[in-house]
Amino acid sequence: MWRERSDHVQLKTHSRNDNNKKQKPTRTQLLLRLFLPINASSAVAKMPQLNGGGGDDLGANDEMISFKDEGEQEEKISENVSAERDLDDVKSSLVNESENNSSSSDSEQAERRPQTRAHSESYEKTRDYFSEALRRQQDGGFFKSPHYPGYPFLMIPDLTNPYLSNGSLSPTARTYLQMKWPLLDVPGSAALKDSRSPTPGHLSNKVPVVQHGHHVHPLTPLITYSNEHFSPGTPPSHLSPEILDPKTGIPRTPHPSELSPYYPLSPGAVGSIAHPLSWFMQQQGQPMYSIPPGGFRHPYPALAMNASMSSLVSSRFSPHMVTPPPHSLHQTGIPHPAIVSPAIKQEPGSDNISPSMHAKSPVPPKKEEDKKPHIKKPLNAFMLYMKEMRAKVVAECTLKESAAINQILGRRWHSLSREEQAKYYELARKERQLHSQLYPGWSARDNYGKRKKRKRDNKADSKPEDFSIRNKKQCVQYLPSEKMCDSPASSHGSMLDSPATPSAALASPAAPAATHSEQAQPLSLTTKPEGRMHHHFSLPGKASGSSSSSSSSSSSSSQPTISVPLASSGSHPSTPILTRPIPFTSLHHSMLSPPSPFHQAALHSHHALFQSQPLSLVTKPTE
DNA sequence: ACCCCTTTGAAGTGT
DNA sequence: ACACTTCAAAGGGGT
Numbered sequence: 001m002w003r004e005r006s007d008h009v010q011l012k013t014h015s016r017n018d019n020n021k022k023q024k025p026t027r028t029q030l031l032l033r034l035f036l037p038i039n040a041s042s043a044v045a046k047m048p049q050l051n052g053g054g055g056d057d058l059g060a061n062d063e064m065i066s067f068k069d070e071g072e073q074e075e076k077i078s079e080n081v082s083a084e085r086d087l088d089d090v091k092s093s094l095v096n097e098s099e100n101n102s103s104s105s106d107s108e109q110a111e112r113r114p115q116t117r118a119h120s121e122s123y124e125k126t127r128d129y130f131s132e133a134l135r136r137q138q139d140g141g142f143f144k145s146p147h148y149p150g151y152p153f154l155m156i157p158d159l160t161n162p163y164l165s166n167g168s169l170s171p172t173a174r175t176y177l178q179m180k181w182p183l184l185d186v187p188g189s190a191a192l193k194d195s196r197s198p199t200p201g202h203l204s205n206k207v208p209v210v211q212h213g214h215h216v217h218p219l220t221p222l223i224t225y226s227n228e229h230f231s232p233g234t235p236p237s238h239l240s241p242e243i244l245d246p247k248t249g250i251p252r253t254p255h256p257s258e259l260s261p262y263y264p265l266s267p268g269a270v271g272s273i274a275h276p277l278s279w280f281m282q283q284q285g286q287p288m289y290s291i292p293p294g295g296f297r298h299p300y301p302a303l304a305m306n307a308s309m310s311s312l313v314s315s316r317f318s319p320h321m322v323t324p325p326p327h328s329l330h331q332t333g334i335p336h337p338a339i340v341s342p343a344i345k346q347e348p349g350s351d352n353i354s355p356s357m358h359a360k361s362p363v364p365p366k367k368e369e370d371k372k373p374h375i376k377k378p379l380n381a382f383m384l385y386m387k388e389m390r391a392k393v394v395a396e397c398t399l400k401e402s403a404a405i406n407q408i409l410g411r412r413w414h415s416l417s418r419e420e421q422a423k424y425y426e427l428a429r430k431e432r433q434l435h436s437q438l439y440p441g442w443s444a445r446d447n448y449g450k451r452k453k454r455k456r457d458n459k460a461d462s463k464p465e466d467f468s469i470r471n472k473k474q475c476v477q478y479l480p481s482e483k484m485c486d487s488p489a490s491s492h493g494s495m496l497d498s499p500a501t502p503s504a505a506l507a508s509p510a511a512p513a514a515t516h517s518e519q520a521q522p523l524s525l526t527t528k529p530e531g532r533m534h535h536h537f538s539l540p541g542k543a544s545g546s547s548s549s550s551s552s553s554s555s556s557s558s559q560p561t562i563s564v565p566l567a568s569s570g571s572h573p574s575t576p577i578l579t580r581p582i583p584f585t586s587l588h589h590s591m592l593s594p595p596s597p598f599h600q601a602a603l604h605s606h607h608a609l610f611q612s613q614p615l616s617l618v619t620k621p622t623e
Numbered sequence: 624a625c626c627c628c629t630t631t632g633a634a635g636t637g638t
Numbered sequence: 639a640c641a642c643t644t645c646a647a648a649g650g651g652g653t
Contacts, residue, residue, distance in 0.1 A: 376645085376646060376647095377633075377634080377644090377645055377646045378633080378646080379632090379633095379646060379647075380631065380632035380633055380646070381631075381632065381633095382630070382631035382632055382646095383630090383631075383632075383646055383647060384647095385631085386630075386631085386647060386648075387647065387648085390647080390648065390649095394649095399650095400649070400650055401628080401629085401648095401649070401650045401651070402628075402629070402630090402647080402648045402649040402650065403627085403628040403629040403630080403648095403649085403650080403651090404628090404629075404650090405629085405630090405648075405649080405650095406628085406629040406630040406631090406647090406648075407629060407630065408630090409629090409630065409631090410629075410630040410631065411630090413630080413631070414631095425632090428632075428633085432633075443634080443635075444633070444634045444635055444644075444645070444646090445634080445635050445636080445644090447644075447645060447646085448635070448636090448643090448644060448645075449644085450644095450645085
């Protein structure tokens with residue numbers, strides 16, 4: 001089984017896991033079980049393009065979202081359910097699944113009594129909840145309103161630019177203020193801090209602490225651009241063309257889409273590093289990414305950076321012309337999150353001069369080699385999701401280990417509805433786009449080798465023995481690999497797919513909403529070697545072979561998805577409605593694995609959901 | 624202090 | 639074209 005698991009999904013990541021799968025569960029793992037939230041479902045959907053994106057090359061236009069089944073466990077339950085519901089579901093799941101209810105209660109209680117957590121986390125929770133509430137109110141946000149209303153949030157890292165990986169930005173500093181979905185987390189920067197917030201930003205870096213989102217008025221999501229909260233001074237009314245958020249009353253930018261929320265503005269960073277576009281902004285008056293509190297004078301131009309600008313920017317933020325004041329947000333300078341000043345990290349001593357210096361230097365490229373700032377990769381959809389949800393998950397679960405949290409997040413991710421995921425994909429796409437505009441010459445390759453290389457394990461090297469050795473710390477499967485967690489969902493889940501959601505359509509207005517069939521397109525089911533495949537059912541149709549993940553190449557679709565052949569291409573008429581493409585894996589699971597008790601339980605818990613939801617997938621190519 | 628672990632996705636490299 | 643590798647975030651845990 002374990003093999004299968006890996007197979008289903010992308011190998012890339014899993015190879016390692018394979019090795020690990022056999023490992024014994026650790027404490028954490030056990031713990032995790034309790035919390036295991038959701039079952040993932042698998043399904044594949046074609047990414048709706050939110051914005052028609054017109055030419056967004058960057059993003060894969062038609063991204064398929066694959067809901068991979070992680071393992072057997074996954075199950076998915078209703079995809080339809082909104083994210084919010086997901087949470088609830090998760091909670092429910094937790095309750096059911098967890099042996100001890102405490103956890104379950106946690107989640108809920110968390111909402112109610114965030115204070116339980118001694119620290120800031122509580123704040124986080126609150127904030128999260130608020131945000132969530134807000135989100136709900138606003139509606140799924142992204143899709144309904146302006147296309148990217150979602151971008152309303154601005155992440156502000158605490159002191160450091162999130163994208164700065166450099167050490168100077170300590171991880172701690174790094175904490176972004178999370179941009180929580182609609183909510184903007186305000187970083188700890190004093191300026192940003194809500195006066196109300198008790199927690200000193202500097203106190204903690206960790207998300208909980210650092211992020212003040214919670215401190216911020218819950219409704220401040222849009223703050224991003226608004227400045228009230230964080231702007232030390234004047235709210236840049238001009239900042240945005242401002243559209244006040246009706247609810248919050250906070251002005252927000254009209255073209256969120258253009259802005260990348262993800263390039264958080266870090267106060268500290270700002271101070272230290274000018275935003276790559278700062279100069280641009282000044283000139284243009286439009287802040288590309290975040291809006292500095294006081295800084296921006298002009299309304300957003302909508303991003304549109306033209307080529308010329310891009311080129312300017314291209315030098316990796318070289319264009320910093322402005323030297324930001326050391327403290328707090330510089331009015332003008334906004335560091336690009338993605339940029340890490342080499343000076344900071346790499347050559348702390350010498351150059352430390354402050355990034356500002358670098359920024360100033362018109363000649364960015366020189367020394368690039370040495371000093372080339374480290375520009376981080378743009379975050380992908382999942383990463384964005386993680387950022388947003390991590391705190392929440394942490395709050396709900398007592399687990400703190402990121403590995404465990406990430407597993408949960410991965411599952412949740414799979415459980416997200418198409419729409420939900422679409423939001424993130426869209427954001428990610430925007431992010432990439434923006435990133436490319438900012439750093440035209442940048443290549444992911446630039447960062448290769450920067451990170452300390454770690455285990456390159458993976459299969460390749462891994463010889464059987466290696467596993468054991470390699471993994472000193474064995475990889476823990478935090479989540480139960482077995483069906484424990486699984487829910488019926490895997491089978492059901494996929495089936496439950498949300499009704500074909502319009503989301504796609506919503507999501508991508510421009511893009512032709514993928515029709516069902518379209519969505520289902522066979523993607524890349526790249527077949528993986530039989531080895532992998534063999535476990536899977538061969539589905540009829542091209543897909544049949546397909547497989548697993550298409551981890552495939554990213555470039556275009558990148559989404560490793562598998563669409564169920566059934567529906568997909570030809571969508572068999574006979575095929576039942578496939579609301580959403582189903583990942584091969586899911587099918588696989590569904591078929592293969594009989595509902596375990598867990599599934600049952602899960603199913604049960606989700607019963608409500610199911611009821612309403614039409615099962616979309618039906619096909620079972622049984623074999 | 625540093626690296627690992629873990630997740631998904633994007634993009635790179637290698638075959 | 640496909641498979642595989644890196645890196646992105648995060649933070650507890652291990653060495």
